Amino acid sequence: MRTAFSDALVAAALADPKVLLLTGDHGYALFDAFRKARPAQYINCGIAEQNMVGVAAGLAKAGFKPIVYGLAAFVPVRVLEQIKIDVCYENLPVILIGDGAGLVYSHLGTSHQSTEDIACTRAIPSLTVLSPADRFEMTATMQLALQLASPVYLRVGKSDRGDVHPGPVSLKAGELLQVRKGTQRIALLATGSMVKTALELADQGLNAEVWSVPSIKPLSQQQLAQIANRVDCIVTLEEHSVMGGLGACVAEAVSAHQPLPICRIGIEDRFSAYCGTWEYLLQEHRLDLASLKQRIDAFMHQLHGKQATP
Amino acid sequence: MESFDDGAMKKFNANHIRKVILDMAYSGATVHIGCAFSIVELLAVLYRNHLQFDPSNPASPTRDYMVLSKGHGVMAQYACLQELGLLTDGDIGRYFQNGTRLKGLADAHVPGVEATTGSLGHGLSVAAGLALAAKLNKTSQTCYALVGDGELNEGAIWEAALFATHFKLDNLVVMVDKNGFQAMGPTDDVIALGNIEEKFRAFGFDAVTIDGHDEEAIDAAYTGMKTARNGRPKAIVATSVKGKGVSFMEHDNIWHYPRLTPETHAAAIAELAENEKATA
Numbered sequence: 001m002r003t004a005f006s007d008a009l010v011a012a013a014l015a016d017p018k019v020l021l022l023t024g025d026h027g028y029a030l031f032d033a034f035r036k037a038r039p040a041q042y043i044n045c046g047i048a049e050q051n052m053v054g055v056a057a058g059l060a061k062a063g064f065k066p067i068v069y070g071l072a073a074f075v076p077v078r079v080l081e082q083i084k085i086d087v088c089y090e091n092l093p094v095i096l097i098g099d100g101a102g103l104v105y106s107h108l109g110t111s112h113q114s115t116e117d118i119a120c121t122r123a124i125p126s127l128t129v130l131s132p133a134d135r136f137e138m139t140a141t142m143q144l145a146l147q148l149a150s151p152v153y154l155r156v157g158k159s160d161r162g163d164v165h166p167g168p169v170s171l172k173a174g175e176l177l178q179v180r181k182g183t184q185r186i187a188l189l190a191t192g193s194m195v196k197t198a199l200e201l202a203d204q205g206l207n208a209e210v211w212s213v214p215s216i217k218p219l220s221q222q223q224l225a226q227i228a229n230r231v232d233c234i235v236t237l238e239e240h241s242v243m244g245g246l247g248a249c250v251a252e253a254v255s256a257h258q259p260l261p262i263c264r265i266g267i268e269d270r271f272s273a274y275c276g277t278w279e280y281l282l283q284e285h286r287l288d289l290a291s292l293k294q295r296i297d298a299f300m301h302q303l304h305g306k307q308a309t310p
Numbered sequence: 311m312e313s314f315d316d317g318a319m320k321k322f323n324a325n326h327i328r329k330v331i332l333d334m335a336y337s338g339a340t341v342h343i344g345c346a347f348s349i350v351e352l353l354a355v356l357y358r359n360h361l362q363f364d365p366s367n368p369a370s371p372t373r374d375y376m377v378l379s380k381g382h383g384v385m386a387q388y389a390c391l392q393e394l395g396l397l398t399d400g401d402i403g404r405y406f407q408n409g410t411r412l413k414g415l416a417d418a419h420v421p422g423v424e425a426t427t428g429s430l431g432h433g434l435s436v437a438a439g440l441a442l443a444a445k446l447n448k449t450s451q452t453c454y455a456l457v458g459d460g461e462l463n464e465g466a467i468w469e470a471a472l473f474a475t476h477f478k479l480d481n482l483v484v485m486v487d488k489n490g491f492q493a494m495g496p497t498d499d500v501i502a503l504g505n506i507e508e509k510f511r512a513f514g515f516d517a518v519t520i521d522g523h524d525e526e527a528i529d530a531a532y533t534g535m536k537t538a539r540n541g542r543p544k545a546i547v548a549t550s551v552k553g554k555g556v557s558f559m560e561h562d563n564i565w566h567y568p569r570l571t572p573e574t575h576a577a578a579i580a581e582l583a584e585n586e587k588a589t590a
Contacts, residue, residue, distance in 0.1 A: 051472075060439075
């Protein structure tokens, strides 16, 4: 997935000299290929993210296409006001990359973890929010972001979970991508790292249809309505707070069209308490497979008065 | 109400600009009068003699940029934009009425306003981006950014200052409106700024301190700074008087906030007319 990201950056810079990569002194090895291919289009802005986003706005006003890279804890969260006022209010074509979103920096603690970035960004008018799950979605979301010519936040989370698609995908803004068919009247809607988890859940007994949601905003109301018409309940999965994230987006949309029970699974309203591996923190937040099975079972039990999974 | 004839005045007459500000503030019942008054000469001289800006093409890719980072001084800029024909008399006359486009802080949706500010510490970074774009495009554009002294409390200002020096943005001219006051009192009492000129010099700028109401000094400073393409960004520290031009507003921080009454409005206009008579 990181190779796909680097490839997309290099391709964009080669195709258009107006594409500039701005980094807040992050991405050491990630940008080797870019710096080699297009050194003049690489700008290290130093450890000064507020200024970096303002500079990106100025560059975009003058016709450049800045891609601003930072860790999700900083871009977009630390610089939310610059994104809102400098970039989005003028609808400038700035692509904001937030890397390491979710619990990726599990050992480093709360300062580097980012479980509120979707909630923050999706409330800003004119800002598109994308969240790829694998290398194919990374390529597709980067292509979409470059085509849009308007502000985009691209959330990059745990990047080594393997493919969820068999090959390249095309993506329109708002589109949900089905990654598995199911026989039960349940839909699992997941984004980023949790798409793989949703597939694992489905493979291990929960025979649900599984959808990846790489475009969190916009989000196709039509597709959601179709899914909601077909199933009895929806389970959403995200490595993000249950407040304001994918689950909230789905609940807001579905409640307007075809209300049905939705189980929103993500980070509850709390910070991580412990140090440990990414897998360890998933357990702490009850996002590991065993915990998820229990949580979904409990939800289904409450719903139907019986266990849904064998 | 006493007034004065603007017909024979030179362009961007400071007394006239202040009168427009007073009229806007009075009819709109708005605040930030003193904050606009202190930057009148800085803007007047810039628009009159220096800013390469064609009002018939405000989005020209080769224009000079004027970024008002201290967005609460925007009434002074509105007066200049009206004179350029970018804003109508109706825009000015109906200030703050429902459904109108001129807000109380600088807003980039208004033609001639380059950045949306008012939240302090934003404009200088946007200006640095514009200046860098001019460098990358190899144009001769100059980017001017007007910041307040109180605004220098914002850390992002100093991020932008480091950036401007590192990227050799000698086409960036920062004007500091050093009126000595911020919202809650004298800057020295709130967060003391020390020697602003020396601070910018320490960050790698060419810096000069001038009287922010002396048009000749301002003109000379702009000329010197915009032509010195020597690899260093520029700072003009303009020592100014908050509320300048109306004696009962000068040096009185209360004019950050209050709204004009018919009496204070009339008295202020009368004093501007006297000023204009004296200088004419």
